[in-house]
Amino acid sequence: MGLLMLGFWGAAIFGSVFFLLRVILFIAGVGGADSGDDGGGDAGVTEAGNGAFRLVSLNSLIGFTAMFGWGGLAARVQFGLGLPLSLLAGAGVGLFAMLSTALIFHGAMKLRSDGAKFSMKDAVGCEAEVYLRIPAQGKGRVSFVVNGVKHQADAVSDTADLIPSFEKTLITRVIDSRTVAVVRFDSSNL
Numbered sequence: 001m002g003l004l005m006l007g008f009w010g011a012a013i014f015g016s017v018f019f020l021l022r023v024i025l026f027i028a029g030v031g032g033a034d035s036g037d038d039g040g041g042d043a044g045v046t047e048a049g050n051g052a053f054r055l056v057s058l059n060s061l062i063g064f065t066a067m068f069g070w071g072g073l074a075a076r077v078q079f080g081l082g083l084p085l086s087l088l089a090g091a092g093v094g095l096f097a098m099l100s101t102a103l104i105f106h107g108a109m110k111l112r113s114d115g116a117k118f119s120m121k122d123a124v125g126c127e128a129e130v131y132l133r134i135p136a137q138g139k140g141r142v143s144f145v146v147n148g149v150k151h152q153a154d155a156v157s158d159t160a161d162l163i164p165s166f167e168k169t170l171i172t173r174v175i176d177s178r179t180v181a182v183v184r185f186d187s188s189n190l
Contacts (some may be wrong), residue, residue: 004083008072008090015066019101022059026108056098063101063181068094120153120174127169127185130155134163134182142169142182154179 071093075086126144134140134157142155157163157171158181169182 003075004086005076008069008076008086010069011065011090012069015062015064015069017060019062019066021040021168023060023167026059026105057102057105059099059105060101064094064098067097118146118149118151120180122176123171123180124155124173126171128155128180130163130165130167130169130182130184131167136160136162139179140165142171142180144171155182157181158183 038152068090072090074093075081075089079089081089123144123146128144128148129144130140130142131152132141134142134155134178136157137160139154139156140163141152143150143152145151155169155171156175156179161184163169163182163184169183171180171182173181175181
């Protein structure tokens with residue numbers, strides 16, 4: 001077996017195994033599987049994926065590697081093509097796989113619901129229920145709904161009053177990416 005054949009086999013097996021692992025991780029929701037988030041942005045925003053189309057990503061590069069190997073092997077073994085044509089066939093199949101993979105993951109990221117994207121700023125003005133009492137000087141916890149999705153956050157009293165559990169409150173402002181300020185809810189807050 002020549003060096004070319006070993007290269008095709010190595011690319012095919014390496015790419016296939018890692019592509020399968022990435023797909024399993026993506027389905028399991030572990031690690032985001034190339035979510036497109038570059039780590040920057042608003043600290044108060046959590047996002048499952050921005051759905052941006054990216055041709056060059058880890059998933060598409062792994063897809064290219066696997067299909068380059070399989071395409072090159074098929075060209076060499078099944079069709080008996082020489083070295084230059086086998087390399088060209090492998091590269092063509094790999095590029096097609098790269099584009100297809102990018103389109104598949106782009107489409108999958110667009111299937112995420114609006115609930116996957118949330119900014120604490122969206123909570124200001126929302127009614128919230130205290131489920132862990134808020135001391136006059138300290139933090140408690142509240143739950144609230146934004147875009148039909150229930151969220152929870154640490155909360156402080158904006159009036160420095162103790163607010164007991166199960167009390168209805170109004171979120172007045174955002175303190176940080178995990179904490180909001182609230183006041184007791186009554187008709188005068190509207």
